[in-house]
Amino acid sequence: MSEPSAGDGLLASIKGPRDVKRLKPEELPALAAEIRDLCVAAVAKSAGHLGPNLGVVELTIALHRVFDSPRDRILWDTGHQAYVHKMLTGRAGQFGTLRQEGGLSGYPSQAESEHDIIENSHASTALSYADGLAKAYTLRGERDRAVVAVIGDGALTGGMAWEALNNIAGSRDQDLPLVIVVNDNGRSYSPTIGGLASHLSALRTTQRYEDMLEFVRDNLTKVPLVGNPVYDTLHGIKKGVKDIFAPQAMFEDLGLKYIGPIDGHNTEFVEAALTKAKGFRRPVIVHVITRKGHGYSPAENHDEDCFHSPNVFDPATGREVPKPYGWTNVFSDEIVRLAKDREDIVAITAAMLHPVGLADFAEAYPDRIYDVGIAEQHALTSAAGLALGGLHPVVALYATFLNRAFDQLLMDVALHRLPVTVTLDRSGVTGDDGPSHNGMWDLSILQVIPHLRVAVPRDADRLRELLAEAVEVKDGPTVVRYPKGPAGEAIEAVGKLGEMDVLLAGDPDVLIVAVGPMAAICLEAATLLDAHGISATVVDPRWVKPLDEALVLAATAHKLVVVVEDNGRVGAVGDAVARLLRDADVDVPVRTYGIPQRFLDHAKRPKILNEIGLTPQALARQITEAVAKRSTPLENHPTR
Numbered sequence: 001m002s003e004p005s006a007g008d009g010l011l012a013s014i015k016g017p018r019d020v021k022r023l024k025p026e027e028l029p030a031l032a033a034e035i036r037d038l039c040v041a042a043v044a045k046s047a048g049h050l051g052p053n054l055g056v057v058e059l060t061i062a063l064h065r066v067f068d069s070p071r072d073r074i075l076w077d078t079g080h081q082a083y084v085h086k087m088l089t090g091r092a093g094q095f096g097t098l099r100q101e102g103g104l105s106g107y108p109s110q111a112e113s114e115h116d117i118i119e120n121s122h123a124s125t126a127l128s129y130a131d132g133l134a135k136a137y138t139l140r141g142e143r144d145r146a147v148v149a150v151i152g153d154g155a156l157t158g159g160m161a162w163e164a165l166n167n168i169a170g171s172r173d174q175d176l177p178l179v180i181v182v183n184d185n186g187r188s189y190s191p192t193i194g195g196l197a198s199h200l201s202a203l204r205t206t207q208r209y210e211d212m213l214e215f216v217r218d219n220l221t222k223v224p225l226v227g228n229p230v231y232d233t234l235h236g237i238k239k240g241v242k243d244i245f246a247p248q249a250m251f252e253d254l255g256l257k258y259i260g261p262i263d264g265h266n267t268e269f270v271e272a273a274l275t276k277a278k279g280f281r282r283p284v285i286v287h288v289i290t291r292k293g294h295g296y297s298p299a300e301n302h303d304e305d306c307f308h309s310p311n312v313f314d315p316a317t318g319r320e321v322p323k324p325y326g327w328t329n330v331f332s333d334e335i336v337r338l339a340k341d342r343e344d345i346v347a348i349t350a351a352m353l354h355p356v357g358l359a360d361f362a363e364a365y366p367d368r369i370y371d372v373g374i375a376e377q378h379a380l381t382s383a384a385g386l387a388l389g390g391l392h393p394v395v396a397l398y399a400t401f402l403n404r405a406f407d408q409l410l411m412d413v414a415l416h417r418l419p420v421t422v423t424l425d426r427s428g429v430t431g432d433d434g435p436s437h438n439g440m441w442d443l444s445i446l447q448v449i450p451h452l453r454v455a456v457p458r459d460a461d462r463l464r465e466l467l468a469e470a471v472e473v474k475d476g477p478t479v480v481r482y483p484k485g486p487a488g489e490a491i492e493a494v495g496k497l498g499e500m501d502v503l504l505a506g507d508p509d510v511l512i513v514a515v516g517p518m519a520a521i522c523l524e525a526a527t528l529l530d531a532h533g534i535s536a537t538v539v540d541p542r543w544v545k546p547l548d549e550a551l552v553l554a555a556t557a558h559k560l561v562v563v564v565e566d567n568g569r570v571g572a573v574g575d576a577v578a579r580l581l582r583d584a585d586v587d588v589p590v591r592t593y594g595i596p597q598r599f600l601d602h603a604k605r606p607k608i609l610n611e612i613g614l615t616p617q618a619l620a621r622q623i624t625e626a627v628a629k630r631s632t633p634l635e636n637h638p639t640r
């Protein structure tokens with residue numbers, strides 16, 4: 001497989017947007033082809049987001065020809081589709097390092113470029129940033145600056161986007177370009193759902209839309225873009241065929257002007273529409289129709305998600321290296337099995353049916369699956385409704401996206417003690433998706449929710465057990481969290497301590513509380529400790545909230561308690577254990593080893609775990625030091 005490179009054609013000459021502007025229109029198809037080749041080569045080597053980026057090649061070229069980044073601000077919602085933006089802002093030569101440690105981030109990165117703004121990969125935020133930026137430039141008198149937000153049809157199903165639209169539409173006194181580009185490819189991963197999506201998809205499929213494209217093609221290329229003739233004509237004809245341009249009505253009813261739908265793979269049309277929108281100097285929607293994976297047939301024809309985020313693959317054939325059977329597969333199989341005998345079990349996904357492992361459930365129980373769009377807040381409160389209606393909903397999310405639905409879990413589900421189960425895939429360090437994707441927050445924020453129980457399985461068998469236990473809980477919500485990737489070898493208990501599994505019974509030097517998948521490295525660390533004459537007992541709580549009172553008794557018999565968790569250290573299980581012992585007046589020191597409470601730069605998961613000390617060797621070293629300190633009389637303590 002050839003190393004991804006900018007080559008020696010047009011793309012190699014692009015050091016920034018100025019170089020994009022100087023190209024002749026007839027050179028743009030060649031540039032687009034080079035960009036696509038580099039996208040395919042880079043993702044084939046490093047995995048990442050291919051479909052979304054292939055879909056925005058012409059759009060991004062047009063954006064950088066019409067607007068003047070970085071003076072004009074171009075915002076990418078979710079940010080997974082910003083590879084082309086990176087190539088056109090001088091980083092094409094770095095795509096051989098995509099998503100590698102120290103290499104190019106898979107998302108916008110302010111450290112990489114002045115052209116990059118939103119680093120958060122959580123969807124549906126760009127319009128709110130745009131609203132704030134536009135207000136700032138208005139207040140500062142910088143009305144010569146344009147604000148452009150590119151948001152996908154999927155991200156547009158997120159509630160924040162509509163909160164922002166409501167505010168943007170209400171901002172009457174703005175006299176600067178605020179351009180909202182709706183990149184409509186009809187998909188999140190799967191086809192986008194909901195009322196908005198049906199409006200947008202109806203638009204794409206009616207004959208009149210084809211007539212409209214014909215009209216746009218004839219008129220936009222002939223009439224020089226002066227004043228309003230083109231826009232008024234576009235606008236006028238839409239008035240005449242209002243029934244299919246419902247999105248225009250919907251946006252216009254909000255007080256937003258609308259241009260489109262535009263063929264998003266025709267740079268000339270997109271440039272014309274963006275130029276029109278820029279000159280409008282008012283908030284305006286530019287609705288571009290694109291195809292996810294456009295220009296690379298294995299992506300175009302990939303039914304599941306158009307190569308949204310493929311594993312590494314052979315660029316010549318598009319054949320992906322299969323992802324190993326992992327935690328997600330275990331969940332997928334077990335939820336289908338459980339639902340067979342429990343007709344009250346229903347499932348909810350937030351536009352991630354396949355990634356969270358609910359595709360088999362959907363196939364087996366098509367009437368019991370709900371895809372709510374990228375709308376985690378709605379997912380949780382809708383689950384509350386389902387539970388109030390006598391069902392047991394299982395809401396399957398990625399751990400980091402639960403943050404968005406914290407209040408709904410707290411006040412709509414837990415306050416009412418509703419039987420809702422939330423499964424959190426991708427918990428802990430995920431790695432190459434960067435700082436906003438690590439699932440390092442949930443064990444902290446969940447601590448404050450009354451009536452809520454949290455389970456952390458250490459292996460596939462425990463995931464099956466704990467999921468079955470979770471859906472049996474009737475008097476409150478349950479959460480089951482597990483990491484990305486393969487589930488590792490089964491780790492059998494050698495005994496019980498209360499409800500906790502004892503994985504290793506040692507002498508009373510150190511009590512190691514191994515949270516979920518950290519059990520494997522804790523057992524290896526215990527072996528290393530033993531070689532240094534330190535004996536450890538290793539327990540797996542299985543349920544980390546509420547903690548098992550048996551921990552108190554066990555702690556009194558040990559010199560040191562160590563908690564190891566794949567979550568941020570602050571306010572998580574380690575702190576909960578310390579609080580439990582303090583409340584019981586048990587004065588045994590507690591050490592917590594977890595993820596440092598900072599944003600982690602992108603790198604592979606094993607690399608990050610090694611860097612932050614979540615390895616057997618690092619744990620053994622740190623525990624040895626902690627034990628040594630405990631046996632050093634305080635008067636000789638280094639801090640004295």
Ligand SMILES: Cc1ncc(C[n+]2csc(CCOP(=O)(O)OP(=O)(O)O)c2C)c(N)n1
Pocket residue numbers: 052055078080081121122123124151152153154155156183185187188189292308350351352374376401404
């Ligand atoms: C809050 C949140 N939930 C879920 C995701 C996972 N996710 C990443 S991209 C994506 C689909 C985005 O669809 P769209 O906005 O249409 O962009 P496209 O990929 O089609 O260009 C989803 C659900 C996310 N990034 N943020």
Ligand SMILES: CC(=O)[C@@H](O)[C@H](O)COP(=O)(O)O
Pocket residue numbers: 078080121308309355426430433484
């Ligand atoms: C951008 C986004 O949120 C998703 O596409 C995410 O990057 C997928 O992560 P996985 O590859 O772990 O499923």
Ligand SMILES: [Mg+2]
Pocket residue numbers: 152153154183184185186187188
């Ligand atoms: Mg989309």
